[in-house]
Amino acid sequence: MSITEFERVTVLPMDEYNQKLVANVHPGNWVNPQPVDCYDLVVIGAGTAGLVVAAGAAGLDLGLKVALIEKNLMGGDCLNVGCIPSKCLIRSSRVVGEIWKAKDLGINISQHIEVDFSTVMARLRRIRAGISHHDSATRFQNLGVDVFLGNGKFASKNTVEVGGKILKFKKAVIATGARAVKPAIIGIEEAGYLTNETVFSLIQKPNKLAVIGGGPIGCELAQTFQRLGCEVTLFHNGSHILNKEDKEAAEILQKVLIAEGIRLVLNSKLEEVVTVTEGKRLYFSAHGHRDSVTVNEILVGAGRAPNVEGLNLETVGVEYDKTLGVKVNDYLQTTNPKIYAAGDICMNWKFTHAADAAARIVIKNTLFSPFGWGRSQLSSLVMPWVTYTDPEIAHVGMYADEAEKLGIEITTIKIPFSSVDRAIADSEESGFLKIHHRKGSDEIIGATIVANHAGEMISEITTAIVNKIGLSKLSSVIHPYPTQAEAIKKAADAYRRTLLTPRTKKILEYLTKLS
Numbered sequence: 054m055s056i057t058e059f060e061r062v063t064v065l066p067m068d069e070y071n072q073k074l075v076a077n078v079h080p081g082n083w084v085n086p087q088p089v090d091c092y093d094l095v096v097i098g099a100g101t102a103g104l105v106v107a108a109g110a111a112g113l114d115l116g117l118k119v120a121l122i123e124k125n126l127m128g129g130d131c132l133n134v135g136c137i138p139s140k141c142l143i144r145s146s147r148v149v150g151e152i153w154k155a156k157d158l159g160i161n162i163s164q165h166i167e168v169d170f171s172t173v174m175a176r177l178r179r180i181r182a183g184i185s186h187h188d189s190a191t192r193f194q195n196l197g198v199d200v201f202l203g204n205g206k207f208a209s210k211n212t213v214e215v216g217g218k219i220l221k222f223k224k225a226v227i228a229t230g231a232r233a234v235k236p237a238i239i240g241i242e243e244a245g246y247l248t249n250e251t252v253f254s255l256i257q258k259p260n261k262l263a264v265i266g267g268g269p270i271g272c273e274l275a276q277t278f279q280r281l282g283c284e285v286t287l288f289h290n291g292s293h294i295l296n297k298e299d300k301e302a303a304e305i306l307q308k309v310l311i312a313e314g315i316r317l318v319l320n321s322k323l324e325e326v327v328t329v330t331e332g333k334r335l336y337f338s339a340h341g342h343r344d345s346v347t348v349n350e351i352l353v354g355a356g357r358a359p360n361v362e363g364l365n366l367e368t369v370g371v372e373y374d375k376t377l378g379v380k381v382n383d384y385l386q387t388t389n390p391k392i393y394a395a396g397d398i399c400m401n402w403k404f405t406h407a408a409d410a411a412a413r414i415v416i417k418n419t420l421f422s423p424f425g426w427g428r429s430q431l432s433s434l435v436m437p438w439v440t441y442t443d444p445e446i447a448h449v450g451m452y453a454d455e456a457e458k459l460g461i462e463i464t465t466i467k468i469p470f471s472s473v474d475r476a477i478a479d480s481e482e483s484g485f486l487k488i489h490h491r492k493g494s495d496e497i498i499g500a501t502i503v504a505n506h507a508g509e510m511i512s513e514i515t516t517a518i519v520n521k522i523g524l525s526k527l528s529s530v531i532h533p534y535p536t537q538a539e540a541i542k543k544a545a546d547a548y549r550r551t552l553l554t555p556r557t558k559k560i561l562e563y564l565t566k567l568s
């Protein structure tokens with residue numbers, strides 16, 4: 054192996070935890086294997102999508118030859134700079150949120166609470182390193198996958214090049230993911246900013262933090278850092294945060310963020326960033342006024358750009374768009390029928406579980422659907438998602454306006470958590486459950502839950518939608534009392550009550566008389 058075959062990677066700070074992480078997911082002493090004559094599958098990118106394709110194909114023990122190429126850290130965004138580190142920080146910050154509520158619950162915290170920021174960050178690094186063996190190069194090698202560290206790019210219609218080696222393929226999968234969009238703000242490059250790739254490397258708390266973007270990344274991390282003791286200003290260019298979500302749900306969270314002390318600047322236009330002695334000064338306008346704020350750090354969470362560059366996609370006839378990513382059909386096939394794509398590189402659903410589900414479709418369609426028989430379709434998936442703020446916002450299926458656009462008539466049942474005993478006992482009454490069902494039928498079309506553990510509750514509704522279980526059947530499912538998930542039963546019961554027509558009421562009255 055030549056020393057130039059792949060670049061060594063470091064993850065700051067290179068303490069014992071990050072050393073362990075790197076040793077698992079980008080070992081510096083890795084020796085790329087000698088390629089076999091022809092691979093059944095060559096996968097570029099070892100994030101969730103690539104790992105699931107490779108493990109799924111090789112793990113079938115059918116003797117399939119699979120190559121997996123990763124230029125940076127195996128595990129991709131989710132393990133290294135996404136779900137896992139963010140959820141570790143959220144866990145610590147939830148303790149602060151609980152302490153803030155303690156007085157209302159009759160608990161006096163007499164001492165000033167102190168966030169030990171460096172310990173919070175060390176915990177993140179320890180946990181991330183601790184689970185990184187799942188995605189390690191050695192584990193995948195042991196599964197029978199040829200793991201190549203290095204930058205992969207198409208060399209011809211049926212070959213990929215990595216570190217000077219040529220891998221011939223029958224089918225290839227592009228799973229190169231996405232990265233943070235660079236904001237077009239004068240002076241921001243010179244001033245410097247954090248993204249999800251660097252924020253989890255912080256070892257010192259930025260006392261004042263500006264967060265750009267009120268999407269899932271911005272909201273989750275703005276609340277987290279505010280709770281961890283930073284003074285956060287959140288800039289969002291829309292009229293309310295989480296503008297892809299149910300508006301009422303987003304409004305509840307918005308009120309919480311403001312109540313917790315975040316300075317929320319809506320309809321903001323960031324004009325310039327200037328480095329001053331005190332830090333980074335952001336000049337902005339909002340609602341017709343110009344203003345500025347000076348912070349120690351800026352965190353950008355303003356959307357994702359697909360990693361389409363440098364893959365030689367033109368050479369292999371794979372069409373793409375720099376904003377939307379690689380163009381795929383419903384079978385996740387690109388414009389080159391031998392090349393497929395999965396995950397953030399090609400999908401609107403930018404979630405780990407979506408990348409995982411897409412990878413399973415790719416395995417089926419590339420390896421087990423000769424002549425296109427029995428291919429799986431992306432559009433057949435029922436996709437839930439959760440924004441892990443406090444309260445969480447979980448959603449599955451359609452929003453009311455989406456249903457309206459498609460001409461689907463719906464009825465919405467809303468159960469406020471102020472009517473759910475467990476939520477009242479928990480003093481967690483501000484959220485709601487909304488279920489949209491087809492008008493005149495019990496078929497569930499979509500649902501949104503706003504609750505502290507909404508993410509744990511949404512799967513019941515996803516299961517119902519996937520298995521075509523309507524509200525009538527859900528109302529016969531016994532939910533333990535008292536749980537917040539009882540809200541789902543309440544919604545189902547509310548639907549059942551709408552079936553009580555004057556005629557059925559008369560029949561019931563008659564039955565009572567006879568009983």
Ligand SMILES: Cc1cc2nc3c(=O)[nH]c(=O)nc-3n(C[C@H](O)[C@H](O)[C@H](O)COP(=O)(O)OP(=O)(O)OC[C@H]3O[C@@H](n4cnc5c(N)ncnc54)[C@H](O)[C@@H]3O)c2cc1C
Nearest residue numbers: 098100101102124129130135205229230396397403404405
């Ligand atoms: C801060 C944050 C929090 C998130 N939280 C959640 C969450 O709670 N729940 C959730 O479901 N989703 C969450 N997500 C989204 C989730 O991380 C992504 O949807 C998921 O990681 C996408 O997986 P992927 O395999 O498509 O891409 P990635 O994980 O981006 O993996 C792509 C891989 O390809 C590699 N690569 C790129 N180009 C090349 C090349 N030319 N050669 C070789 N390798 C290459 C990259 O280095 C990378 O490792 C979060 C994202 C962020 C940023």
Ligand SMILES: NC(=O)c1ccc[n+]([C@@H]2O[C@H](COP(=O)([O-])OP(=O)(O)OC[C@H]3O[C@@H](n4cnc5c(N)ncnc54)[C@H](O)[C@@H]3O)[C@@H](O)[C@H]2O)c1
Nearest residue numbers: 266267268269270271288289290354355356403439440441
């Ligand atoms: N819990 C989760 O599952 C989770 C958590 C984090 C991220 N993610 C995934 O990552 C993706 C990316 O998240 P994201 O929050 O970066 O993207 P996003 O596109 O969802 O939200 C970014 C927001 O920033 C706003 N914005 C853009 N430029 C701005 C500017 N200059 N000033 C102010 N506001 C600006 C946009 O209007 C947009 O609403 C999400 O779509 C999601 O799929 C998921």
